[in-house]
Amino acid sequence: MKSLEQLTDSVFYIMAALTEPRHGYAVMSLIEETTKGTFVVGPASLYTIIKKLVAEQLIQLHDDSDSRRKVYVLTDKGREILLEDIERRKVMIHLAEQGLQRGNI
Amino acid sequence: MKSLEQLTDSVFYIMAALTEPRHGYAVMSLIEETTKGTFVVGPASLYTIIKKLVAEQLIQLHDDSDSRRKVYVLTDKGREILLEDIERRKVMIHLAEQGLQRGNI
């Protein structure tokens, strides 16, 4: 994350998972599950990214965390950034599909 | 690129641009243009990635290249991979939107 401009895929998946309060391990499992194992964010990546997202205030600790489970959730700022990135990604897909459709010469 | 599983954003943008024959500089300009400057792939990233994509046979040199301009275009394999990644990205967006929509508690 150079600052917040665009989210990497890993960051996007994690933030998407944290639209609802979840602890790290659950985020990891959810991504693996929803992508049918296509995209795996292992513990090293996960906790590294979580640390950064907290530092940048895109996610925050949720109340019902205990010592064992640290539950995180998107902040308003995080939600905003995620929405922006969704739009960017829609355009991306649109561009690619447009290119593929026109019979690519 | 660990092997081809998922494309990074930069790789995706470049491959999307190469659904039509284009030389490197044109790819660079196109990305900057279509993303309104949001996403910039500079020469260092561009030529590094092009080299890798050629090595993995996702793109190839197109006939009307001369000494000055090296024109590249997606291979069949590249087109296939791009299509797969488009699908992955659609699911990604769907997941994120679903999360955001349900009032995120």
Add this chain to the structure above:
DNA sequence: AACAATATATCATTTTGTGATATATCAAGC
């Protein structure tokens, strides 16, 4: 008690991306 699953965390390394810079060609204006 033993074991598997859950859960968080970090280190060392690899992979990816980039700023800076170099080099050459071409087109336009003077």
Add this chain to the structure above:
DNA sequence: GCTTGATATATCACAAAATGATATATTGTT
């Protein structure tokens, strides 16, 4: 016919991002 700016490719050294391996502790099951 030369200067300038845009076009075009390329690489080096570095920074950022991601990951494999590993460590540690807790909880639930048998």
